[in-house]
Amino acid sequence: MKRILIPTDFSDNAWNAILYAIELFHHIPCEFYILNVYTLTSTSLVTTISSQKVGQMYDTVKKESKKGLVSIQENLKNSKVYSHHHFISVSKQGEPVDEIRQFVIEKRMDLIIMGTQGATGAKAIFLGSVTHKVVKTIKSCPVLVIPQGFYFDRLKAVGFATNFKRIFYKSEIDPIISLANMYGGIIRMIEIYKEPSLSPTQNYNANSLEHYFKNKPHEFHVLPDFDTIEKGIQAFIEELEIDMLVMINYQHSFIERLTREPVIKKMVFRTKVPLMVIPADEY
Incomplete structure (x- = not known):
């Protein structure tokens, strides 16, 4: 239970x-x-x-x-x-x-x-x-x-925002897979890039996600760098009709910037869809 x-x-x-x-x-x-x-x-x-x-x-x-x-x-x-x-x-x-x-x-x-x-x-x-x-x-x-005034609808698309700069652990990915299992929706991974191509490390980590999601409908998406991460993520939500956004909260990553004023307020208080923050597995 x-x-x-x-x-x-x-x-x-x-x-x-x-x-x-x-x-x-x-x-x-x-x-x-x-x-x-x-x-x-x-x-x-x-x-x-x-x-x-x-x-x-x-x-x-x-x-x-x-x-x-x-x-x-x-x-x-x-x-x-x-x-x-x-x-x-x-x-x-x-x-x-x-x-x-x-x-x-x-x-x-x-x-x-x-x-x-x-x-x-x-x-x-x-x-x-x-x-x-x-x-x-x-x-x-x-x-x-x-979000304020948001009512439940079937999860057709779960967004996962990441920069692929660290390895992913099963404990971090399991909640995302669980969401996909509940409603059979697609997992849309998004990278907001500063460089037009992934580094070897990012490619390796992206491939590890491919392994985790191999039995689930999933797609990779890349968006150019925006003035702010918050703007890029909001554009991602709107363009791909995301029903829930997921992030992993780990140190030394772009999400650290999301936990500093005023960006955290923009994402937590102004996001248009439910936002799930998963703590990193640091052990």
């Missing part, structure tokens, strides 16, 4: 991520953990009031967290769900990214699914900066980011 973590701030985007997850895995038995992490965001306020008052404030946000999770469970009962899907609500106090990281390790999650932007005001803190940080820092499982 697949174990999937869906952090929530009770915004529309967080709810949309839940609905997307349900439909993406509609034919696969899953345990969905709906996690809300609550904390007092105004540290300056906390330092100026009594410890008793702080305790009362924490009790209030704790109750709001549990109340919000109950509401999600009620909404699920009134939505299209599947008998082989199970939903577990979890309320935790702490810093969101730290709690998400610890939860993923302790519960051995297979995947994290998050929305891109939260609601306005305080809620935007969670599905804004937290999604950004989770994508950059989680190393134990892939993170799937769902």
Whole structure:
């Protein structure tokens, strides 16, 4: 049974991520953990009031967290769900990214699914900066980011953006193959080049991908260098009608540039299709 973590701030985007997850895995038995992490965001306020008052404030946000999770469970009962899907609500106090990281390790999650932007005001803190940080820092499982207002459709084409400059490991490629297996879609690999031809190392690594994908429909695509990587990838998505984009997050690669401001916000917050970031196998 697949174990999937869906952090929530009770915004529309967080709810949309839940609905997307349900439909993406509609034919696969899953345990969905709906996690809300609550904390007092105004540290300056906390330092100026009594410890008793702080305790009362924490009790209030704790109750709001549990109340919000109950509401999600009620909404699920009134939505299209599947008998082989199970939903577990979890309320935790702490810093969101730290709690998400610890939860993923302790519960051995297979995947994290998050929305891109939260609601306005305080809620935007969670599905804004937290999604950004989770994508950059989680190393134990892939993170799937769902754009605002994006609704599930069958995965006809999965895009894989890479520069072919490092060897690929089976653990990194397995999530991509799994996506292709689920819906029989084509895997489209893309290199945004600075040179018109691949180096011997890039050719070797491209051939290793050919081996991994030999039993799956796949194609290689090369696009000329754009002003920014983000523009090139967005063009790739539009021209080839990509339904989900996949990247591997490893050191000393072009994706490192995607984890620096402001490009990460453009890709994570503005991507037009779901974005899956797979942590590199560094061992």
